Amino acid sequence: MANLNLVQAINLALIQEMEKDDRVLLLGEDVGINGGVFRVTEGLHARFGARRVVDTPLAESGIIGTSIGLAMAGLRPIPEIQFDGFLGPAYDQICSHAARMRTRTRGAFTVPLTIRVPVGGGIHAPELHSDSPEAIYAHQPGIKVVMPSSPYDAKGLLISAIRDPDPVIFFEPKRVYRAFREEVPEDEYTIPIGKARVVCEGTELTIVSWGSSVLQCMESIEKSSRSIELIDLRTIFPMDLEAIEASVRKTGRCVVVHEAPRTGGMGAEVAAQIMERCFLYLEAPVQRVTGFDTIMPYYKLELNYMPDANRISGAIEDVFSF
């Protein structure tokens, strides 16, 4: 066991998969000698060399487009897009090619790649460095979308993503990168994509969340006298609907918390699934605590935008007072 933060856990997962499998290579902007702007790939260039840890030209579509070619040829590329807000230029390659290749060639070509992207706000970053675009990619058939909120989950999920035969976008919440450490096994292990984690058990209300919001939910739960169950989805798509259903049938109440804008956010999908699966078990309407349908504000106001423990506690009380 090692006591690691999220950055170190991901770094360890990368090292172990690269040692195990020569098909795995890293590419992106500043991932080489510099070790990535968040130091997630620290030391890997020295360890594995420029063949396997590649500093590319500054071009996101190019990074993903060439990764698709590498993956079609049977390699396991792990491109890094430096920030969530810079994923846009690669949208066409992700959605028009990576996501569709298996279907449009009936499996003759597949694209096993893992796109690593730091995501979300809360670290006083410049403009376009704090967005949460997970719903955009969860809406595109053919891609899996993962967002761990803890070092332990990050390592196990990243190994699963790298070994997955299909494209995975692996969102790494920046606010969690160095927020805390926990025990992470040094041996390799996997956490299945598509399985949620029950962070704490409860009987009166279910909170469904993911990414850095999970930490705000925990803070709110600690302050509450209610018996609250917290589900960290960990995978945004495919979503662990069975876990949500089982919990809400037990508690009869649900609050969904995410940092991304509200309209069309994945909270809407969670609420709709609960309506379809648990309607007669509900004591109150599902509430959402989310970012707003505004541009993510620059950092002076970012904490006003992101769901915090107070807003979550308010939604919990609203549900109970319904």
Add this chain to the structure above:
Amino acid sequence: MPIKSILKLEIERVSILDEHGNYDEKLGAGLIPDTDLVKLYEAMSSCRYLDEVAFKLQRSGRMGTYPQNMGQEAASLGAAYVLNQDDWLVTCYRENCGLFWRGVPMEAILLHWMGDERGNAMPRPHFATPIAVPIGTQMLHATGLAWASKYRGEKQIACTFFGDGATSEGDFHEAANFAANLDIPVVFCCQNNFWAISVPGKIQCSAPTLAQRGIAYGMPCMQVDGNDIFACVYAVKEAAQRARKECRPTFIEMVTYRLGDHTTADDARRYRDQSEVDVWKLRDPLLRTRKFMESKKLWNSSKEDAMRQRIEVEVNAAVARSEQIVAPEISDVFNYTFAELPSDLVQQRDSMQTHSLASEATVRSEGH
């Protein structure tokens, strides 16, 4: 200090067999043996005939929108002729001739344009990627495929095709930049056919050639007569050698002309003069190849007639086979979304099938 010129550039243009029948013996020496030249001509003729048939199939409602390749057969064929069978051929949709030479069955292309993804399930031994629909994106895939070969220490290279319009796309520039700066063995072949649907070349590029775009990326580049099968073979041969030996990319502008409409959904009379088309009809790659073969006593009208009969039988048989292929199961679209289907998609697939069967049953009972 005086201002001095620090860089002088020039672009070479390769032409070996021009439309007047002039043939450069020196450049052409040993390039294409006579027996191969006949086969290449037959391949172009077969592809041309497929265009005629496909056009009629579309007009009679037996096939969807189809992009004719007419006039541009030599470019991709020249490349496919030169490349090794395991070199990647990464194309868009006016490279049928090269794909057929590679061994991709005609049914694969027909099936694709008949609205069936299974046309893209081209068997891997052909090392041909599926037709790329968004413009220019495939150049990055070619760069990645060639990169994978280099990564593994293999000698396989990639050759990618795109049009003049694609050189305006960001992905073209990113692919060229990646390939040049990371030393990736890829050959970029731009079929400059002067028209991106209705938009003329001058809207895509203000420079006198497209070839010179390669200079900006520090890669060798040249322009060739894209309707001259000899010139196309010459250029790709040189570029492929450079890729294989030096791991360096090359940019080749193949000047050709789209004799047909952009697709069967287009009407080129809306935006270009017939007089321009008439000039290019005289530069047709088939025409000059045939004249050249006749001048060398390799070909005559009876051989032409016999070939025509043969390819009519072949193409019509491919059409018949394609039309016999029934629509795939709707469950296919679910089953090929991921290697392992998530449970919610299993449910969607199963409920869709149940509902479809239910609605069919309703229709039947109402019919009675």
